[in-house]
Amino acid sequence: MTDNLYFERKYRTLMEDNQQNKPASLTRQKFIKKAAIAAVAGTSAWIAGCKDEQKSSNGPAIQSRKTYRWNMVTTWPPNFPVLGEGCNALAKFVEEASEGQMKINVYGGGELIPALEVFDAVSSGTAEMGHAGSYYWAGKAEATQLFSTIPFGMNAQEMNSWMLFGGGVDLWRELYSQFNLHPFLAGNTGVQMAGWFNREINSLADFKGLKMRIPGLGGKVLSQVGGTAINLPGGDLYTSLERGVIDATEWIGPYHDYLMGFHEIAKYYYAPGWHEPGSTLELIINKQKFDALPNNLQRILEAAALRLNMLSLAEFDKQNAIYMEKIKSETKVEVRFLPLDVLDGLRNATKEIVQDLIERDSFSSKVYESFSQYKKRMDDWMNYTEKAYYNLISV
Ligand code: CA
Secondary structure, three states, rough: OOHHHHHHHHHHHEEEHHOOOOOHHOOOOOOOOOOOHHHHOOOOOOOOOOOOOOOOOOOOOOOHOOOOOEEEEEEEOOOOOOOOHHHHHHHHHHHHHHOOOOOEEOOOOOOOOOOOHHHHHHHHHOOEEEEEEEEHHHOOOOHHHHHHOOOOOHHHHHHHHHHHHHHHHHHHHHHHHOOOEEEEEEEEEEOOOOOOOOOOOOOOOHHHEEEEEOHHHHHHHHHOOOOOEEOOOOHHHHHHOOOOOOOEEEEOOOOEEEEEOOHHOOOEEEEEOOOOOOEEEEEEEEHHHHOOOHHHHHHHHHHHHHHHHOOOOOOOOHHHHHHHHHHHHOOOOOOEOOOOOHHHHHHHHHHHHHHHHHHHHHHHHHHHHHHHHHHHHHHHHHHHHHHHHHHEEEE
């Protein structure tokens, strides 16, 4: 068995185990092409904000060397590539940096609590910390989703800048404090892929009647242009696409998508991920417990989150590049770009969706004002730098 095949099987087993809430070792029989939790598709990342004020220097004295044994719940399957693995690495880093003062047990979705209960579990203190994507919590407060990604919004580099230096993190913490949560940036997928289709997309009209698994604001945009956004657990995606229950699905990028096996059952793989241009992930900590930590542990957690934020994006880029090449060279899938006029149509529909959101929800309006002003400034700057570089320098 090649390493890749072994890894693919291991991955599918993990996804299946996660769905069934069983330890990974229990189910190795079949490689049913099931994937993870619904949640995952939306993202990937490990969020840890930084720029944390040293406001907690009034915590217990470090000299006491009280030790902490914390639980971290995640929305990812156990050891999920990049994200779950990144959480494991974060726990190891914290233990080593604190010289054993804090030890974190990491749980995949379904191991301690169901994946989509991470927010509530950390808020209530059932678990001290969690790792997720903030757009899973739109049901708690609509504005949460704006801190992970907005269709046609900022990319990873720009999101980091807005969050850390443009006031994003402050707004995020203002919102999350209402839920007794303290969030950190802790990961980013980079620009995702638009998804897997069995229908060519040549015009906006081709989205009419298209049943696609696409979460969040992107799903609302699809509906706006005549499609049907379907919310399916990751574990159901392969069979749903194979059987035609859905016509298309997005997931993350080439690395995770390949491991899901979508290239076996879809004809077209479209770029770019207009709906998730820089999905940011979060480390959320129970605020009461975070505030009570000694200052050194607060700073270590902040550093650990930022480290994860950096490493996840670097690893996504590495693996996605490798797996895009595999998809292009080893499969019959046609990798295509969405036509420009299609992207223009989706962008216009996004404006309508966002307008509706900010008219309905005052905190979303406040966040979007900050986001859009920052993006405008970034757009101008990037025209001279990143964008100019990509467009003008041939590779
Ligand atoms: Ca996605």
